[in-house]
Amino acid sequence: MMRILHHTETENCDNSIQFPSYFIAKDYEHTAKYSKFGSSGMRGLANREITPQLALNFGLAVGSIYSNVIIGHDPRVSSEMLESAVVAGLLSAGSEVVKLGMAPTPTLALASHDFDCGIMITASHNPAQYNGMKIFKKGMSFDTKHQEEIEDVLNKERFRYASWEKTGSLGVMENALKKHSETILKNTKSASLNIVLDCGCGAGSALTPYVLREMGCHVITLNSQPDGHFPGRNPEPDEENLSHLKSVVKATGADLGIANDGDADRMMAVDNQGRFVAGDKMLAFFAVREAKRAIAVPVDSSRVIDDVLKGIKISRTKVGDVYISEELNKIEGDFGGEPSGAWIFPRISYCPDGILAAAKLVEMLEEEGNFSTLLDAIPEYPMKRGAFPCQDKKIAMIRITEELEKLGRINALDGVRVDLEEGWILVRPSGTEPKIRITVESKNECAGLYKVAEEIVKGAIA
Ligand code: MG
Secondary structure, three states: OOOOOOOOOOOOOOOOOOOOOOOOHHHHOOHHHHOOOEOOEEEEEEOOOEOHHHHHHHHHHHHHHOOEEEEEEOOEOOHHHHHHHHHHHHHHOOOEEEEEEEOOHHHHHHHHHHOOEEEEEOOOOOOOOEEEEEEEEOOEEOOHHHHHHHHHHHHHOOOOOOOHHHOOOEEEOOOHHHHHHHHHHHOOOOOOOEEEEEOOOOOOOOHHHHHHHHHOOEEEEEOOOOOEOOOOOOOOOOHHHHHHHHHHHHHHOOOEEEEEOOOOOOEEEEOOOOOEOOHHHHHHHHHHHHOOOEEEEEOOOOOHHHHHOOOOEEEEEOOOHHHHHHHHHHHOOOEEEEOOOEEEOOOOOOOOOHHHHHHHHHHHHHHHOOHHHHHHOOOOOOEEEEEEEOOOHHHHHHHHHHHHHOOOOEEOOOOEEEEOOOEEEEEEEOOOOOEEEEEEEEOOOOHHHHHHHHHHHHHHHO
8 A cells, every 4th residue: 555654754665676667556456545645745656556547536636626737747767657647637627737847846836836736746855766746835835634635536536527628738837947046046145165066866956056056156066967766876865875975075175065855855964074964953053043033843853953042932843844834834933944854944935945955054154164163063962763563553652642741741743742851752653654663862861761761662562
């Protein structure tokens, strides 16, 4: 059955898996009946779980509700196939459709302001054999209510087929990348840093280097040709996948390294010493500089943020950039982000934008100087994560909540988090696997606190 992914959940998938060149879809014939959106849309193995049939029905469902749709895709090998099927569904339902072509997700999000909705064909940071669909409305990911509306039409197959003379027409938008780059450049100052940029052969391969060069920087590019096989590295910009970037930054003496994910809505960085900048540190770095009044961060982010921001309201949300955007909109926040590399600058856009984030980072460093010195000024607290197999997550979580309540005040927004004097414990049921996950952070050492959490979870699943 198709898996519903949430942004921070690391995919347990192997990029080296080899599939036969054809496939009999017998085991997957009911996939469309069980389709459902997660916080990151719909994702799965291309042509097996995310089939053209499913994409066609998805297009029919969206077209049954929205009459004016823009669609774009990342460079994945299966993206054009899926886009064609979605477009056929939209046209069949009578929608007017405009194609953006291959573009970053934030470009599509920006363009969606002029349409009823925008569809992006992408599997974001997942390996090459995956693909999926994500929907946007007025520059933001669909909220839960709008997702459920589509889901309902899709699962009940209540499609609105247009009569033959009312089937939709198809157009092309040519200036979306230009509009996106202009928006970023208008909102950032010029800079003259030396940058090594790893686009990961993703959708940002043209736009990110263009924007940084237009700002005045000298840019050395790695993996900057779009390629749906992602031959250079896995699309997820985590430390493991950025070893080449780290060594080139060091070898060239660059001021920093920048990396995007497959659809360029995420950005991660490497400092001038070639050190990977951890997500929580990057979050604190941006937040200190952007926060004026209020910010939004997920419930699993470090307490460093509370310690470096004084007098700023910090809203903690469920894990997933959709929830950060929703909250920022509600509280009229200045900045939001997730340690996974999704950074939101709401004065410019409510969609995480890996190109804008790169430009903002460069602008800050141009003004303030040495990246590693600035990073070293931000504290870092030890964090430990673990996962425990659990078949009945619901029952286990009830028991775990009872135990955690005895320790202190809990926040049950997404899993259960309890904040204590020395640190915090978060216990969350996995959204995709029969597992319960623990995250523990402490200002000194976290082994003791982890042991407490581990005993509670083990006791609950026994
Ligand atoms: Mg992404």
